[in-house]
Amino acid sequence: MQRIVNRHGLDMPKLGLGTWPMLGDECTRAVTEALDLGYRHIDTAAAYNNEEAVGAAMAQSQVPREQIHVTSKVWWDRLNPEDMRASFDNSLRALRSDYVDLFLIHWPAQDWDLARTIDTLVALKEAGRARAIGVANFPLALVREVVEVMQAPLAAMQVEYHVALSQANLLDFARRHDMALIAYSPLARNKVSEMPAIQRIAARHDVPPTQVALKWLLDQAGVAAVPKASSRANQLANLASLELRLDDEDRALIAGMPKNQRLVSPAFAPCWDEA
Template structure:
């Protein structure tokens, strides 16, 4: 499987397993199954309340921990330095791991002290508790402040990104600063299967619409994707998207789709940039 490797200590498979909203035994079973199928990238978060289930899967799987990339995240109400550190340590206990491969601030808040929170993230990396650090759901001005003003060694940003939500400005910035951009909700909560243009491209290639949507993301430089899939059939189907080969006509059709359909915007979300 192709990896994204950068100077910030990141070595992350481009396709991962999203685990929200799976919990308990269902989550553990799904993660163990995914690892059996060949996944080596698991995405979780304190806010998902399933790190213990993911940890049980990591312990049950014969795949060595060092071969698995695990991303986790600290929730938006735990961004004070001590709270952030405690949250990370709790995540590691639940994950039954001495480190997490990538640790992210899950959501920014309007009253956060960005520099202090970033410093706390860096301290986790320096202690070896996080191999790499990053952020999620940061609009471009806030990401620019973190990277260019504060000088944070961020390895990745995770945001909603799919065929009907553009992230070209964030992606350009990520590439300029050798960061990965991980796409969550990469299948637009499976709405991609209802988009006639995507269905037509899938029929042309003899694959599923979901595989076209994922293939489009995964062929992009610096882009990873973490679709949630609980069943073996969907997990295997998503893995097969790595073999999809789009042509320029396909890309032009996808480029022409609306790019402003944001599906994830809770009450505490930041002010989003205009997407393109």
């Protein structure tokens, strides 16, 4: 499976398994099956309440821990240094690991000491407990402040990204700073299956629309995707997207689609239009 490797210590398969909102035994079973099928990138978070289930799956898997990329995240209400370290320690205990491969700030807070938060994040990387660090759901202005002003060695950003939502500005920034962009909700919460342009491309290739939408992302340099897939059938279908070959006509159809359908914007979300 193709990987993203960058100078910030990141070494991550482009296709991962998203685990939200799976819990308990369902999550453990899904992660176990995914590892058996060849997935080596698992995405979780403290706020998902399933790190323990992910840890159980890794513990019972025959795949060595060092071959699995694990991303976890700290929630926006735990971003003062003491709470952040405690959340990180809890994540490691739940995952039954002494490190995570990528540790992200899950959402920016609205009233916080950004410098202290970033210093704490960087300290986790410097201690080797987080192999790489990054942010999720940060608007461009905030990412720019962290990377260009604070000079934090961010390896990745995770944002909602799919065929119906442009992230061109963030992607351009990520590439200029050798960062990965990880797409969550890459299938637009399965709405891609209802989009005429995607349906047309899927019919041409005789594949499900989800594979078209996923491959469009995975074909992009520096972009990874973490679709949630609880069933073996969906996990296999997502893996099969790697074999699909989109052509210029396909890409032109997708380029012509509206790109303003943001599906994830909770009350505590930042102002997305900050440039």
